[in-house]
Amino acid sequence: MNFAQRLQHDHAAALSLLSDAAVPSAARHAALARLTELGLPGLRDDDFRYANLRPLSRASFAPAPEPAELASQLAALLPARLDGYTRCVLVNGRLATAYSDSAAALAAAGVGATLNDSFEASLPDIGPAERFDLLNQAFATDCLRISSAGAVRLEVLCISLAGATDAASYPRLQVQLQPGADMTLIERHLGGNASGITVSTCNVQLGRDAQLQHYRLQDLSLDATWLDTLRATLDANAHYRLSLLALGGGAARSSVRVRLAGQGARLMLNGASLADGKRVLDTVIRVEHEGRDTRSDQLLRAVANEQSGISMTSRVEVSAVAGGADSRQSLKGLITAKGAEINLRPQLEILTDEVTASHGATTGALDENMLFYLLSRGLEADTARKLLEWAFIADVMSRIEMPALRRQVEMATVTRMGNAAALESLL
Amino acid sequence: MSTQDPSLDALLARGYQHGFVTDIESDTVAPGLDRDTVRFISAKKGEPQFLLDWRLQALDRWYEMKEPHWAKLQYKPIDYQDISYYSAPKAKTDGPKSLADVDPKLLATYEKLGVPLHERARLAGVAVDAVFDSVSVATTFKDRLSAAGVIFCPFSEAVHNHPELIERWLGTVVPYGDNYYAALNSAVFTDGSFVYIPKGVRCPMELSTYFRINAAKTGQFERTLIVADEGSHVSYLEGCTAPMRDENQLHAAVVELLALDDAQIKYSTVQNWYPGDENGVGGIYNFVTKRGECRGRNSRISWTQVETGSAITWKYPSCVLRGENSVGEFYSVAVTANYQQADTGTKMIHIGANTRSTIVSKGISAGHAQNTYRGQVSVMPGAHGARNFTQCDSLLLGGQCGAHTVPYIEVKNPQATVEHEASTSRISEEQLFYCLQRGLSQEDAINLIVGGFCKTVFRELPMEFAVEAQNLLAVSLEGAVG
Numbered sequence: 090m091n092f093a094q095r096l097q098h099d100h101a102a103a104l105s106l107l108s109d110a111a112v113p114s115a116a117r118h119a120a121l122a123r124l125t126e127l128g129l130p131g132l133r134d135d136d137f138r139y140a141n142l143r144p145l146s147r148a149s150f151a152p153a154p155e156p157a158e159l160a161s162q163l164a165a166l167l168p169a170r171l172d173g174y175t176r177c178v179l180v181n182g183r184l185a186t187a188y189s190d191s192a193a194a195l196a197a198a199g200v201g202a203t204l205n206d207s208f209e210a211s212l213p214d215i216g217p218a219e220r221f222d223l224l225n226q227a228f229a230t231d232c233l234r235i236s237s238a239g240a241v242r243l244e245v246l247c248i249s250l251a252g253a254t255d256a257a258s259y260p261r262l263q264v265q266l267q268p269g270a271d272m273t274l275i276e277r278h279l280g281g282n283a284s285g286i287t288v289s290t291c292n293v294q295l296g297r298d299a300q301l302q303h304y305r306l307q308d309l310s311l312d313a314t315w316l317d318t319l320r321a322t323l324d325a326n327a328h329y330r331l332s333l334l335a336l337g338g339g340a341a342r343s344s345v346r347v348r349l350a351g352q353g354a355r356l357m358l359n360g361a362s363l364a365d366g367k368r369v370l371d372t373v374i375r376v377e378h379e380g381r382d383t384r385s386d387q388l389l390r391a392v393a394n395e396q397s398g399i400s401m402t403s404r405v406e407v408s409a410v411a412g413g414a415d416s417r418q419s420l421k422g423l424i425t426a427k428g429a430e431i432n433l434r435p436q437l438e439i440l441t442d443e444v445t446a447s448h449g450a451t452t453g454a455l456d457e458n459m460l461f462y463l464l465s466r467g468l469e470a471d472t473a474r475k476l477l478e479w480a481f482i483a484d485v486m487s488r489i490e491m492p493a494l495r496r497q498v499e500m501a502t503v504t505r506m507g508n509a510a511a512l513e514s515l516l
Numbered sequence: 517m518s519t520q521d522p523s524l525d526a527l528l529a530r531g532y533q534h535g536f537v538t539d540i541e542s543d544t545v546a547p548g549l550d551r552d553t554v555r556f557i558s559a560k561k562g563e564p565q566f567l568l569d570w571r572l573q574a575l576d577r578w579y580e581m582k583e584p585h586w587a588k589l590q591y592k593p594i595d596y597q598d599i600s601y602y603s604a605p606k607a608k609t610d611g612p613k614s615l616a617d618v619d620p621k622l623l624a625t626y627e628k629l630g631v632p633l634h635e636r637a638r639l640a641g642v643a644v645d646a647v648f649d650s651v652s653v654a655t656t657f658k659d660r661l662s663a664a665g666v667i668f669c670p671f672s673e674a675v676h677n678h679p680e681l682i683e684r685w686l687g688t689v690v691p692y693g694d695n696y697y698a699a700l701n702s703a704v705f706t707d708g709s710f711v712y713i714p715k716g717v718r719c720p721m722e723l724s725t726y727f728r729i730n731a732a733k734t735g736q737f738e739r740t741l742i743v744a745d746e747g748s749h750v751s752y753l754e755g756c757t758a759p760m761r762d763e764n765q766l767h768a769a770v771v772e773l774l775a776l777d778d779a780q781i782k783y784s785t786v787q788n789w790y791p792g793d794e795n796g797v798g799g800i801y802n803f804v805t806k807r808g809e810c811r812g813r814n815s816r817i818s819w820t821q822v823e824t825g826s827a828i829t830w831k832y833p834s835c836v837l838r839g840e841n842s843v844g845e846f847y848s849v850a851v852t853a854n855y856q857q858a859d860t861g862t863k864m865i866h867i868g869a870n871t872r873s874t875i876v877s878k879g880i881s882a883g884h885a886q887n888t889y890r891g892q893v894s895v896m897p898g899a900h901g902a903r904n905f906t907q908c909d910s911l912l913l914g915g916q917c918g919a920h921t922v923p924y925i926e927v928k929n930p931q932a933t934v935e936h937e938a939s940t941s942r943i944s945e946e947q948l949f950y951c952l953q954r955g956l957s958q959e960d961a962i963n964l965i966v967g968g969f970c971k972t973v974f975r976e977l978p979m980e981f982a983v984e985a986q987n988l989l990a991v992s993l994e995g996a997v998g
Contacts, residue, residue, distance in 0.1 A: 135586065409916065424930040427897070435936070437921040442912035442942040450925055453933040 120226035139400035199237035280309035325351030364397035418448035574692035574702030674710035744779035777812030796855025799827025810842030852885035
């Protein structure tokens with residue numbers, strides 16, 4: 090069966106699992122039709138030039154069933170609780186109430202609220218680069234809707250667990266911050282040994298003067314496939330601080346599209362990707378400056394070890410009416426081994442002269458002088474190298490403002506880097 | 517159309533200096549392209565069978581290809597069957613043997629363009645090949661060059677006099693199936709220049725080809741091949757103009773450079789094809805494939821271009837750095853005004869160890885123009901110690917134009933270092949204020965600032981072109997206030 094036939098077949102087979110509450114039936118069918126029309130990206134598709142989509146050629150798109158037994162699998166995956174944060178757990182894309190905070194606590198954090206009608210219309214369009222959002226719409230088994238007008242701290246854990254069958258999970262989040270709201274949202278995608286496909290979607294709308302600190306950590310199993318889409322729209326003077334950390338996944342693709350629609354809207358985006366083995370991590374970011382005096386600041390780092398490949402595309406578009414826009418992009422890649430690959434694409438599309446836009450991109454190896462310095466101080470060669478790799482992404486880590494979360498992310502990162510014990514003692 | 521800025525309007529209304537038409541009797545083939553057209557061109561040139569076969573293979577390949585539309589360009593579809601693929605001034609004899617045999621109207625045309633065809637009147641140090649529509653009409657200093665062993669002649673002449681060199685090198689850097697426009701050019705190219713610099717020879721003068729489109733309803737498809745043998749050195753200049761017409765004319769050229777061990781090629785272009793009028797009517801569609809291969813150790817290829825003309829520019833002069841320690845350079849100023857669109861940049865493909873490349877690109881956009889830098893730096897797994905530095909800056913003059921930067925950085929070697937930086941802005945009000953405060957007029961201040969913006973590129977141009985480029989820029993930006 091070709092891609093379109095598999096989509097139709099799997100969708101028909103999964104109808105009983107797909108509720109209107111998650112995604113209305115009409116929207117599902119429209120998404121399916123559009124995705125069928127777009128098809129799978131080909132080798133010449135510039136938006137997917139560096140992504141590894143081979144797992145999709147044989148994958149089943151049917152949603153994974155609810156695992157019969159969760160406790161033992163989840164015990165090893167759930168991170169320690171963070172003080173003051175409401176916890177919400179999704180397992181294979183469905184809310185797991187037994188492992189989440191109480192319904193009252195979730196409701197207090199705005200989980201399960203009804204979103205304003207303006208939500209869908211405000212989001213950036215789904216372009217060819219964001220086509221996996223359509224896959225999520227077609228197959229999502231649940232949808233976590235969050236709406237808040239006050240100050241909220243929320244942690245959402247999206248757990249993909251291995252099922253009895255070859256199947257996919259579809260976590261779906263929709264976040265709407267009312268004017269003046271202030272939220273810290275920690276979104277983690279964790280997977281243990283699950284090697285299936287996770288197709289995640291997160292849609293965000295920030296009202297006037299709203300602030301969202303959004304941490305997204307992807308730490309799935311090393312042979313999992315992650316197809317992720319984040320679309321966000323910012324109203325006037327909204328401030329979106331977004332951190333993207335990609336540590337896991339055998340083939341991961343994250344598409345991020347942010348509209349700075351209102352005057353004075355600001356985006357600060359930090360991202361780091363670490364890969365080893367033959368893993369391929371691809372991040373494509375598109376920031377659209379549409380309002381006056383908008384600002385975006387991006388800091389992206391990539392460390393490719395062994396035979397891995399990391400790609401980062403960051404495209405900034407300034408429309409003709411977005412005078413006073415200010416955009417900065419910094420992309421840096423580190424290749425530590427023969428066979429590894431880094432691809433960077435910092436792109437600008439500017440349609441007004443009242444703008445300041447700049448970008449810098451570098452790719453290189455570890456600095457031999459720095460390495461010598463550390464070796465001369467008595468560090469083991471491997472530890473010294475790992476420490477320098479750590480230093481390479483330290484400016485991204487340092488922007489995680491919560492000490493407890495930063496420590497958790499640091500530990501997750503050093504675990505992925507190997508030589509964790511030696512590094513832990515130095516950090 | 518008005519930008520409400522009188523000085524910017526002055527820029528947009530600037531006159532094109534080379535838009536005249538030479539009234540000369542021409543031998544022009546009817547529009548249309550098929551295998552017979554290719555056979556006609558080949559027969560007209562009296563080409564050997566291998567070249568006809570090559571052309572026909574290119575045409576077959578072209579039929580299979582689709583016109584690319586990935587560039588950030590919008591233009592009316594091109595009807596390739598509505599173009600005449602051969603037009604040449606009617607000659608009384610088989611061809612001019614010397615300047616004395618050249619039609620005086622043609623010589624007058626080049627005088628008007630400021631191209632020195634009269635050897636006695638020339639500035640020191642430039643030999644010129646003048647290509648008018650589909651044929652070369654004159655080449656100067658051939659004797660002096662041949663004394664040094666340098667071959668510099670029209671491509672059609674090289675096919676007759678040096679067929680072994682043409683057969684050996686043609687299409688080795690840009691194969692006929694490379695891309696849509698290269699395939700088209702390979703099938704129908706009519707003339708161009710051929711340069712061969714023998715081992716150890718430093719070419720005694722600058723070489724230059726001046727391309728002129730004159731006839732209406734025609735395209736120009738020239739092909740340039742430069743081979744620098746071991747230890748040789750050559751500097752080559754290319755200029756071009758066309759009449760002002762309401763129609764869009766197609767120019768699809770191919771330039772192949774080949775540098776062997778220790779050889780150096782410096783290729784400079786001032787592109788001043790007719791850009792169209794202030795409403796975007798007319799102008800040349802300029803689709804050009806330029807590629808140099810540093811095949812030998814320690815070889816160097818340097819591209820310098822000043823792009824001010826053409827309604828549409830699609831052009832990416834590239835370097836394939838195959839030889840160990842080879843060096844590729846790309847220096848570019850691209851100016852677009854009115855409704856001009858340019859999608860231009862370069863590719864640096866690092867294959868050999870310790871290869872180095874430098875890219876400096878300056879884009880200036882005014883009026884409703886769109887200016888895109890598109891560049892690729894690829895470091896292959898074997899390119900140990902490769903280095904690249906890229907700087908691309910864009911300057912916007914007016915609120916309705918666009919400047920775009922689309923780099924691709926692909927690194928597959930852990931010992932390579934690639935650095936890229938870019939900026940987009942308008943003329944700094946602080947700089948402008950500083951200059952005005954020192955008593956400069958606004959126009960002089962802008963010229964000074966823009967001149968400084970482009971300085972790193974202009975200083976790479978040979979003296980003759982640097983003067984022309986400065987003048988072109990000054991005319992382009994006359995009165996333009998950001």
